[in-house]
Amino acid sequence: MTKQYRVALIPGDGIGPEVVAEGVKVLKEIEKVDSTVSFSFTEFPWGCEYYLENGKMMDDNALEQLKDYDAIYLGAVGYPGVPDHISLRDLLIKIRKGFDQYVNLRPVTLLHPELTPLKSKAEKDIDMLVIRENSEGEYAGAGEWLFKDKPEEVVLQTGVFSRKGTERIIRHAYEEARKTNRTLTSISKGNALNYSMVFWDQIFEEVGKEYPDVQTYSYLVDAASLYFVSQPERFEVVVTSNLFGDIVTDIGAAITGGLGLATGANINPEKKYPSMFEPVHGSAPDIAGKGVANPIAAIWSVSQMLDFFEMEEWGEAVLTTIKKIIKEGTYLTPDLGGNASTEELGNRFVELLLLENS
Numbered sequence: 001m002t003k004q005y006r007v008a009l010i011p012g013d014g015i016g017p018e019v020v021a022e023g024v025k026v027l028k029e030i031e032k033v034d035s036t037v038s039f040s041f042t043e044f045p046w047g048c049e050y051y052l053e054n055g056k057m058m059d060d061n062a063l064e065q066l067k068d069y070d071a072i073y074l075g076a077v078g079y080p081g082v083p084d085h086i087s088l089r090d091l092l093i094k095i096r097k098g099f100d101q102y103v104n105l106r107p108v109t110l111l112h113p114e115l116t117p118l119k120s121k122a123e124k125d126i127d128m129l130v131i132r133e134n135s136e137g138e139y140a141g142a143g144e145w146l147f148k149d150k151p152e153e154v155v156l157q158t159g160v161f162s163r164k165g166t167e168r169i170i171r172h173a174y175e176e177a178r179k180t181n182r183t184l185t186s187i188s189k190g191n192a193l194n195y196s197m198v199f200w201d202q203i204f205e206e207v208g209k210e211y212p213d214v215q216t217y218s219y220l221v222d223a224a225s226l227y228f229v230s231q232p233e234r235f236e237v238v239v240t241s242n243l244f245g246d247i248v249t250d251i252g253a254a255i256t257g258g259l260g261l262a263t264g265a266n267i268n269p270e271k272k273y274p275s276m277f278e279p280v281h282g283s284a285p286d287i288a289g290k291g292v293a294n295p296i297a298a299i300w301s302v303s304q305m306l307d308f309f310e311m312e313e314w315g316e317a318v319l320t321t322i323k324k325i326i327k328e329g330t331y332l333t334p335d336l337g338g339n340a341s342t343e344e345l346g347n348r349f350v351e352l353l354l355l356e357n358s
């Protein structure tokens with residue numbers, strides 16, 4: 001029997017459409033050789049161009065339009081001319097929050113030794129999964145702007161850490177560590193953030209009582225940032241807040257080959273709503289339209305999507321092919337020192353994938 005998956009595409013702005021096209025190519029090739037699966041795609045034109053024409057980043061009933069898809073595949077949003085807080089909050093964060101995609105899975109994995117700028121670190125040293133809280137925390141959007149443009153102007157940006165929200169992300173991370181027999185590290189900042197992060201640390205300990213078999217560590221975010229660079233081998237599964245997760249995974253990208261290789265899945269584990277798969281990078285206006293964007297991060301998102309669809313063999317095959325194309329070294333984009341175009345890399349990718357898997 002053929003399993004059918006409906007995928008909503010939001011290619012977005014800048015290099016978003018360029019890299020999403022290559023990810024879709026991979027899914028289309030898979031359905032050609034695997035008769036047990038088929039994908040259908042519906043493209044939505046939302047993003048900054050849409051904003052400039054319509055005064056909004058997406059339709060008012062966007063969530064209603066998206067809610068019955070099995071997954072959302074997003075490129076990137078944001079472009080000069082539209083304030084970043086509008087493009088981010090009115091599209092990405094609206095979807096993440098509206099669909100309760102409270103788990104952000106960001107693997108930080110070195111795929112080839114030459115990709116890291118760290119001396120003497122090999123693949124075995126950099127292989128972690130960062131689980132970032134994705135629905136509240138510092139990005140909850142709570143606050144106030146008082147006395148705007150007056151000398152007494154004050155802005156308040158409030159972090160929101162609910163018991164439900166904190167417990168569920170921490171429990172998800174413990175489950176992942178237990179399932180994969182890895183250590184779990186919590187990253188927080190209890191010494192300075194005397195409400196939110198003291199609470200976070202308390203919940204980490206409380207929930208941990210149910211997982212005596214999981215070896216845990218707890219670091220302040222400043223020390224953790226240092227260790228990401230100096231001793232990344234300390235980390236296996238990591239759980240952290242929305243803001244800290246955003247920042248440390250950029251460090252993760254820097255030590256594993258750059259933003260062109262960093263992926264992230266926004267998951268609603270209960271599958272009540274669709275989950276969303278996207279590269280970590282933005283719309284890269286500096287290279288948009290030149291056909292040189294690296295599509296590997298977006299292709300890795302496809303691997304995460306296949307895992308989520310419980311097609312782990314294909315998910316693994318896509319990841320293995322990413323390693324192969326990097327090792328082969330002849331079809332890489334300029335950010336990785338090559339001179340291939342986005343499309344050439346994508347074409348070679350499907351060739352290599354099918355060579356082993358058809």
Ligand SMILES: NC(=O)c1ccc[n+]([C@@H]2O[C@H](COP(=O)([O-])OP(=O)(O)OC[C@H]3O[C@@H](n4cnc5c(N)ncnc54)[C@H](O)[C@@H]3O)[C@@H](O)[C@H]2O)c1
Pocket residue numbers: 015019075076077078079080084087088092259260278279280281282283284285286287292293294295297335
């Ligand atoms: N998830 C998202 O949609 C998302 C994430 C980050 C930034 N943004 C938005 O994107 C816009 C640009 O932001 P930015 O410049 O800070 O970050 P960016 O990630 O777009 O670019 C940072 C640098 O990395 C390079 N880069 C990024 N992705 C690449 C790829 N696939 N291949 C090769 N090089 C790549 C860019 O050329 C640039 O030099 C802003 O409007 C920002 O708000 C969106």
